[in-house]
Amino acid sequence: MTVSSASPARRHAAALHGWLLLLPAAVMLAAFTHYPALATFWHSLHTTARGNRAAEYIGFEHYQDMLADPIFHLALKNNLLYALGTIVPSVALAIVMALWVNGRIAGRGALRLAYFTPTMLPMIAVANIWLFFYTPDYGLLDQLRGLAGLPARNWLGSPDSALWAVMTVAVWKEAGFFMIFYLAALQQVSPELREAATLEGASRWQYFWQVLFPLLMPTTLFVLINATINAFRLVDHLFVMTRGGPDNASTLLLYYIYEIGFRFWDQGYAAALTMVLLALLAVVALVKFLWLERRIHYQ
Known part of the structure; x- marks a missing residue:
């Protein structure tokens, strides 16, 4: 019944x-x-309570102050650039790594472990490792530059390179994590699809772009949402590597919220910044769902 x-x-x-x-x-x-x-x-919508002074209702004054806050504008710009510079490379690198370790190659298990190892490390440990790489004169990068006859560079102390240095660390850590999802998705794809595409004369690129990648779209949507969230919740390795400097060149939204809320103890303004961050994430997630929904194919 x-x-x-x-x-x-x-x-x-x-x-x-x-x-x-x-x-x-x-x-x-x-x-x-x-x-x-x-x-x-x-x-x-309220001021921050201090001592015997209770919080007062001020409406949307914090949001109006935000429009005139140059550091907020810089943090927002940095965060958008950080998201663009980490999401696309980490997802692309994850797909490449998953395709490689999904094939029948020698040492496949060790290679998978090597790719996934950065994901298992705590972010503070990762930041300290890369802090050694970026150390002027003595770091690994400057040692390699010295072999090529290039001068030393202060990677984290220069406004032109600080944010890019932080982005490199994020891509290195997250690509292996996203690779696991793509690897699981690839193992669910029937090998008969590859055989049929080969019989039709399709090249490897044509098979990937027209057959395999559409089948990976559900995984891609999941990975993109997680990558976007990760791009806007970075705080920990900024503490170790740059503290938002130099001159706020690497300040991101969540780090700025932390400074406003816990360093300057303006919790009302920090709450307003948090609402803007939540609204931004909601809009990005909604756009991704609406844009990618039509491109998702299930087996």
Whole structure:
């Protein structure tokens, strides 16, 4: 007997059973996602309580101050550049690595482990490793430049290279993580598709672009959403490597929010910055879903 042909009492019981199964997840989602977002928005409309002075309602003054804040504009610009410079290279590199280790090559297991190892390292450890690479005169990069007769360079102390140096670290760490998802997706693709494409005279590039990549679009959507979130939640290795410097050249939005909220103790303004960050992430995620939904193909 199907649910549709059951009595009203059975249908209500089935519906109640389903809602009860969803209840724990719904409570956790409301408690740790929806309520904090609403509370943050409410705090963004108030001043910061200090000592005996209670918080006062000021409306959207924090958002108006934001429009005139040059550091916020710089942090937003840096973050957009950081997202563009890390998401595309890390996803592209993850696909290349997954295609390579998915083939029948010698030492495939060791190569997979080598690609995935940076993902297992804590971000603070990764930052310290690359801090050694970037050390002027003594770091690995300057040692290699010295062999080529090039002068030393202060990679993290120059406004022209600090942000790019941080982006390189992020790509190095995240590409191996995204590779695992692409590798799992590739192992679900039937080898008969490759054989059929070969019989039709398709080249490797044509097979990848017209057959394989469309089948990887569900994985690509998942990876892009995670990569976007990672690009806007970076704080930890900025502490070790640049602290947002020099002259805010590597300041990103979340790091700026941390400084406003915990260094300068302006929690109202930090809450307003957080709402802008959440809105930006929501818009980016929505655009990705709407844009990629038509391009997603399931086997």
